[in-house]
Each structure stands twice: as structure tokens, then as C-alpha cells.
Amino acid sequence: MTGGAGAGAGAGAPGSESAEADVRLRLAVEQGAGRNAARTAVLWVEDRGPGVPVALRERIFEAFYRLPGASEREGGVGLGLSLVKTIVERHGGRVHCEDRPGGGARFVVSLPL
DSSP: OOTTTTTTSSSOSTTOHHHHTTOEEEEEEEEOSSTTOOEEEEEEEEOOSSOOOGGGTTGGGSTTOOOTTOOGGGOOOSOHHHHHHHHHHHTTOEEEEEEOTTSSEEEEEEEEO
């Protein structure tokens, strides 16, 4: 999910070191509310790229879908996020995209422990 998180959606074109330098990864374990609530591992991957328009945040997880304006020379064919979603869901988790405060995109993966 780094280096563009679906070409055109993330940190920038390959070799764009200034954009790549601001890709961040966080991992936490969260305890659900209630006495018998399950714990969840949450992974956040953030970049300072152009972000993902709200209307396209579900589509970017479709196989071979690329954001408008993404080109073949930027790398990728639109399978990365589709694979992430499939793997996460098969492990009982969820993945979604949201805005990163200050600009860019944040991808959030939640997996039950």
C-alpha cells in the first residue's frame, strides 16, 4: 500500500523522494468496548499524495481499477488494493480509505486478534 496505494492515489510517481519521505505507517492494538469485547489490530498507512476522492474510495479496491489520470508509466495495473482487501477480508478484517489530515490519503486495515 505504499508508493501510491493504487497508482495515482498515493505518494507519487516512482522516484518522487519528497512524496515518499512522508509515507507513514502506524500499528496499534485496540480493545473493544464491553467486558467480552475482542481486541483488534489496526494498521494505518498514510501518504501526502493527491488523496482519493470520496466518490471513488470503494472503487479503488476493485481489481484493475486505477484513479483517473494514472498512467502505465507510474507503475502498477490496479491489483494491489484489490489483493489487500481480499486478504484482509479472508482474515475477518476490514480495509478502507479516508482523508489524511493535512492532505493525502490514509488506508486503515483492521484485523481481529
